[in-house]
Amino acid sequence: MTIIERLQQYKELDPHKVALIVDDKKYTYDDLYDAVLSIDINHISRIVNVAKTKESVKNQVLLIQSQSFLEQLVYWLGALYRGYIPMVCHNEMDIDYIEKLSLVIASEGVPPLSDFGVLTSGTTGRPKPLWRKEESWREFFDIQNNIFRINEDTKVFLQGSFSFTGVSNMVISVLWAGGTIVTTSSLRPTRWIKLLERYKVDHIYALPTKLRLLVRHCKCKLPFINYIIAGSQVLDRHLMEQLQQICPNMEFILYYGASELNYITYCTGKEWLDREGTVGRPFPTVRIKEHDGVIYVTTKYHIEGVSDTYTVNDCGYIDSEGYLMFTGREGEVINKGGYKISISEMEQYLQSLHGISEVAVVNINDDIRGEDFVAYMVLEDNAELSKIIELIHHERPSVEWPKAVLEIPMLPLTECSKVDKRKLKEWYNKG
Numbered sequence: 001m002t003i004i005e006r007l008q009q010y011k012e013l014d015p016h017k018v019a020l021i022v023d024d025k026k027y028t029y030d031d032l033y034d035a036v037l038s039i040d041i042n043h044i045s046r047i048v049n050v051a052k053t054k055e056s057v058k059n060q061v062l063l064i065q066s067q068s069f070l071e072q073l074v075y076w077l078g079a080l081y082r083g084y085i086p087m088v089c090h091n092e093m094d095i096d097y098i099e100k101l102s103l104v105i106a107s108e109g110v111p112p113l114s115d116f117g118v119l120t121s122g123t124t125g126r127p128k129p130l131w132r133k134e135e136s137w138r139e140f141f142d143i144q145n146n147i148f149r150i151n152e153d154t155k156v157f158l159q160g161s162f163s164f165t166g167v168s169n170m171v172i173s174v175l176w177a178g179g180t181i182v183t184t185s186s187l188r189p190t191r192w193i194k195l196l197e198r199y200k201v202d203h204i205y206a207l208p209t210k211l212r213l214l215v216r217h218c219k220c221k222l223p224f225i226n227y228i229i230a231g232s233q234v235l236d237r238h239l240m241e242q243l244q245q246i247c248p249n250m251e252f253i254l255y256y257g258a259s260e261l262n263y264i265t266y267c268t269g270k271e272w273l274d275r276e277g278t279v280g281r282p283f284p285t286v287r288i289k290e291h292d293g294v295i296y297v298t299t300k301y302h303i304e305g306v307s308d309t310y311t312v313n314d315c316g317y318i319d320s321e322g323y324l325m326f327t328g329r330e331g332e333v334i335n336k337g338g339y340k341i342s343i344s345e346m347e348q349y350l351q352s353l354h355g356i357s358e359v360a361v362v363n364i365n366d367d368i369r370g371e372d373f374v375a376y377m378v379l380e381d382n383a384e385l386s387k388i389i390e391l392i393h394h395e396r397p398s399v400e401w402p403k404a405v406l407e408i409p410m411l412p413l414t415e416c417s418k419v420d421k422r423k424l425k426e427w428y429n430k431g
Contacts, residue, residue, distance in 0.1 A: 003138060003172060004081045007033050010178055019175060021182045021199060022070050032074070032175075039078040044071060047084075048102045050109045061105050061117065063098060064088045069183055072162035073171065076116070080134070085110060087117035088163040090127060091415055097126075105129060111304035118165045118303075120259055121418060130259055131304045137169060137262070140301045141176045143284050144263055148203070148253060149227050152178035156203040157196055159184055159210065161415055165259040166231060170205050189217035202226045204247075207417045208235055212358055215242040225250045231257070234344070234359070236351040237276075240269055254280060256326060258312045262301040264288065265324050277348065278323045279316075288324055290317050295324065337369035339399045346400070350375055353391060355383030358411050360419045364403065364428060375402040376424050378411060404428070 079086030252269030267280030
């Protein structure tokens with residue numbers, strides 16, 4: 001059964017079931033399916049012609065240009081229904097970049113049998129297009145939904161653009177299960193909390209950066225939250241404790257994945273606390289191995305054009321119990337005059353210090369050592385930066401001291417809710 005056929009099934013079986021709530025506007029499965037069938041493809045989209053292949057008759061990529069979550073979703077589904085290859089553009093992409101992307105797609109073409117495209121987040125450079133068959137997601141939905149405890153009664157809150165793989169995959173997987181998505185265009189955590197309370201949401205899907213914003217602004221208990229699903233950014237025990245205080249009935253589920261490979265590993269909050277630094281054990285049907293410190297993943301649920309065993313050049317090792325211990329992406333190491341410092345390990349250390357709410361380590365050029373790093377910090381109330389710097393100097397060797405420790409009120413985020421380190425580096429270089 002295809003994704004569109006699944007939606008049609010829910011329309012026929014339970015047409016009045018709410019599929020989507022966007023800023024208090026409700027859309028039933030009947031509304032959603034009818035919208036998919038009735039859209040005007042040319043309204044907010046750009047069609048890119050690519051060469052036909054023997055394996056596939058599809059030869060048109062539909063670049064969807066809208067900042068409306070509803071339009072992004074409906075046009076993506078509508079393009080699938082009509083036999084196009086849809087790709088949702090990131091909100092920050094300007095006309096010039098979309099033009100360049102169109103030329104790249106037209107000249108490079110699309111792998112045979114591709115059903116849709118996704119864009120990388122662009123946190124380390126320009127976003128690049130990746131291509132997938134529908135079954136590379138569809139056939140994994142039941143597996144991931146079982147791990148994430150998602151079913152027809154589930155209400156998942158998330159915030160972000162449908163253009164990001166994690167968001168789009170979660171949205172479609174919830175619809176596949178017959179559940180309900182609750183979202184908002186607002187970046188204000190107070191707005192998120194109101195929606196959580198109003199609709200008694202039982203799942204939150206968010207990266208730790210947004211969870212930290214949530215706990216900072218939440219002044220009440222959220223006992224109806226049963227699960228918090230989070231990506232494997234820098235976690236710390238204090239954040240876990242804060243989440244447990246405001247969501248006393250929740251179970252925390254941490255996952256590690258990649259746009260190229262889908263979900264890879266997962267663990268519970270308790271497992272993470274017992275093995276700080278782990279990103280868990282493999283999802284069912286997924287296998288992992290480590291070679292020379294680099295993680296290799298074997299799965300059939302990957303993008304087109306790569307082998308079943310593939311690496312995105314993330315680094316780590318597998319412990320004696322089969323848990324993957326993540327140490328960072330290859331190249332995310334500061335070479336400070338020959339002394340190697342892992343950015344992710346340094347961030348984990350700094351995040352563990354009392355009084356630090358958020359932290360980001362940024363590598364910089366240094367005339368003497370070649371490379372060095374600075375640390376940007378968001379401090380908790382009553383924390384003193386001088387005391388934190390004193391503690392770092394006491395606990396770490398001098399070669400691991402940041403060149404500068406800078407306090408800011410909030411870390412800048414990219415549209416995919418990751419820390420915008422390019423912006424932080426720009427701030428530092430501008431002085």
